[in-house]
Amino acid sequence: MSEGAGPRSPVGDWTDILRRGARVSAAMMAHSGPQAAIATTPKHEVWRDGKVSLHRYGAPGAEPGPLGPMLILQGLFGRQTITDLEPERSLVRRLLEAGTDLWVIDWGNPTRADRFLDMADYALYWLGDALDRVIAETGRPVALMGICQGGVFALSHAALAPERVAGLALAVTPVDFHADTGEEHPERGFLNLWARNLPAETVDAFLDEHGLVPGAMTGAVFQSLSPLKNAAKYGTDLLGMADDPAALATFMRMETWLADRPDHPAAAARQWLVELYGENRLVQGEFALDGRRVDLGAITCPILNIVAEQDHIVPPPCARALDGRTNSTAYRLLDVPTGHIGVFVSEKARDIVAPAIADWLATEIGSRETDASALRR
Amino acid sequence: MPAEQSAGTDFLRQWLEAHRALFAGGAAPPLWGRAEALYKAWSDGVEAMLGAHAERHHGPGASPFDPAGWMRSEGAGGMADLLRWLEGPAYADLFAEQRRAIRSTREWLAWLAAAEQMKAVLAQGWLAAFGRFAERIGAVPPSEPLGWSAIVGLWQEIAGEEMTALYRTHAYLAAQRDLVAAETALRRALREQVEAVTTLFGLPTRAELDDVHRSLHAFRREMRGLRAASGPAPLRTGGPRRTGRPR
Numbered sequence: 001m002s003e004g005a006g007p008r009s010p011v012g013d014w015t016d017i018l019r020r021g022a023r024v025s026a027a028m029m030a031h032s033g034p035q036a037a038i039a040t041t042p043k044h045e046v047w048r049d050g051k052v053s054l055h056r057y058g059a060p061g062a063e064p065g066p067l068g069p070m071l072i073l074q075g076l077f078g079r080q081t082i083t084d085l086e087p088e089r090s091l092v093r094r095l096l097e098a099g100t101d102l103w104v105i106d107w108g109n110p111t112r113a114d115r116f117l118d119m120a121d122y123a124l125y126w127l128g129d130a131l132d133r134v135i136a137e138t139g140r141p142v143a144l145m146g147i148c149q150g151g152v153f154a155l156s157h158a159a160l161a162p163e164r165v166a167g168l169a170l171a172v173t174p175v176d177f178h179a180d181t182g183e184e185h186p187e188r189g190f191l192n193l194w195a196r197n198l199p200a201e202t203v204d205a206f207l208d209e210h211g212l213v214p215g216a217m218t219g220a221v222f223q224s225l226s227p228l229k230n231a232a233k234y235g236t237d238l239l240g241m242a243d244d245p246a247a248l249a250t251f252m253r254m255e256t257w258l259a260d261r262p263d264h265p266a267a268a269a270r271q272w273l274v275e276l277y278g279e280n281r282l283v284q285g286e287f288a289l290d291g292r293r294v295d296l297g298a299i300t301c302p303i304l305n306i307v308a309e310q311d312h313i314v315p316p317p318c319a320r321a322l323d324g325r326t327n328s329t330a331y332r333l334l335d336v337p338t339g340h341i342g343v344f345v346s347e348k349a350r351d352i353v354a355p356a357i358a359d360w361l362a363t364e365i366g367s368r369e370t371d372a373s374a375l376r377r
Numbered sequence: 378m379p380a381e382q383s384a385g386t387d388f389l390r391q392w393l394e395a396h397r398a399l400f401a402g403g404a405a406p407p408l409w410g411r412a413e414a415l416y417k418a419w420s421d422g423v424e425a426m427l428g429a430h431a432e433r434h435h436g437p438g439a440s441p442f443d444p445a446g447w448m449r450s451e452g453a454g455g456m457a458d459l460l461r462w463l464e465g466p467a468y469a470d471l472f473a474e475q476r477r478a479i480r481s482t483r484e485w486l487a488w489l490a491a492a493e494q495m496k497a498v499l500a501q502g503w504l505a506a507f508g509r510f511a512e513r514i515g516a517v518p519p520s521e522p523l524g525w526s527a528i529v530g531l532w533q534e535i536a537g538e539e540m541t542a543l544y545r546t547h548a549y550l551a552a553q554r555d556l557v558a559a560e561t562a563l564r565r566a567l568r569e570q571v572e573a574v575t576t577l578f579g580l581p582t583r584a585e586l587d588d589v590h591r592s593l594h595a596f597r598r599e600m601r602g603l604r605a606a607s608g609p610a611p612l613r614t615g616g617p618r619r620t621g622r623p624r
Contacts, residue, residue, distance in 0.1 A: 116594035205561045228537040
């Protein structure tokens, strides 16, 4: 049985529930709107192409950190703001404090008009444009920090345009999309199972009709992965925070992030759901972007693979499968005792992830700098 | 004689006697009593017939008299098949509007059936969870009542286990496949119906807009290729630099 509050008198219980409910309601009112603002670390826009924009953290003209440039890229199912949820739970702030020259790509909010954008547009072209811009500004090759689907973007780019990439820090990134079958925990890997369950023609028809995967639908699917945990989250967990204003504020900020889930363009979603989740083409060496095959063996740069040990969205075996599939000169695995999102926001990860990335940048990337003049487009 | 046939014969006898009473005048038994007997014979007959069908067709929705079966998807003998029959063969564009309307109704019924199928499968998981939960709660000694959070924790644990197991069953996966396919088919049928109307009034359709966006995407790819072939664009440092046009 789950650990509970233990026996109590019924009167005390219900009185307590009402008291906590009132406090939670008051706190939710107090922490709505601007109070629940996320991603508040100062940054400025450096480049934009339509909805896609590149930002550099810090004030314009500020002295960059000595660890060199690193570019954060999320995928298209969630927003990059998760890395900067609030000052006390900000991977971005921790990396800046460690001396990283930090950049971030914002993919914007695709609409139905963007339905024909595929992963080549994001992983190859826009990411290439952004990297060229960072290289032009800093004169150095760039370490990529790819998150989840963004990690697959980063891997693909490093395989197809290695000259731009100094190293890959991958967080909760699926590589072998069928490795969930080796997962010992039955509550993990439903995304893999359900995606494989849908025939390609059903996915095609769905994407053709919708033109995108609606963000609200993505959110509903994520919630259905663990319905009881979500019920508890908005029930007992929330009541348990009633006397902790800081926890309630964090809760509201997380809700802000969850509500900001973008729509996913259809063409890119087809590659993700059919070619990767369904056919597992990446590890088979058959995944291609705009006709160019993504060969993981072509990746030689240092890699830091950050795996969430309790990840129910990307089961750990799917992420750990990167080991041995590249020709990286220095491959590091970092297991973090959290779930998928906890890597970026949990207290447990706070003293693990940012220091590990900073150490990796200092020891693996800093010693391998290439003269920018040797870089070619 | 089978019960169904016997009830039918009884109904016919009562119906004849009721009519005789209606026209026989004062010597016949009261008309109200005859009507009651007629109703009883009718309801007995219907019950006997439904019972006989239930014996022949096992499972919910299997009998043609069970409404649950009327929403079966196409090809399974439900309303969708009846509508498909009504839709009839297509002769050029004759009755195209009517056929589109019937098709939308048919897909709507199929979607309802798929949604009901999913609800039924999920209900199995929740019912199993409730059963186990009730059993565990019932085993708690009255002298040691659980606190509310312990009760909620127990429910979360049990229901979590049941739903996790359910999500991997053949029934759930089949229901999920059917629901996605049915939702897509319904959406497509409705879109085609709406587009037929908008085309009539010269309004742009979703399909036309998609064509424009497809061309635009191909055009942008081509432009990118040409730009790359002509060499890297000069970069300037400082303020934001924009390439392309805001979309």
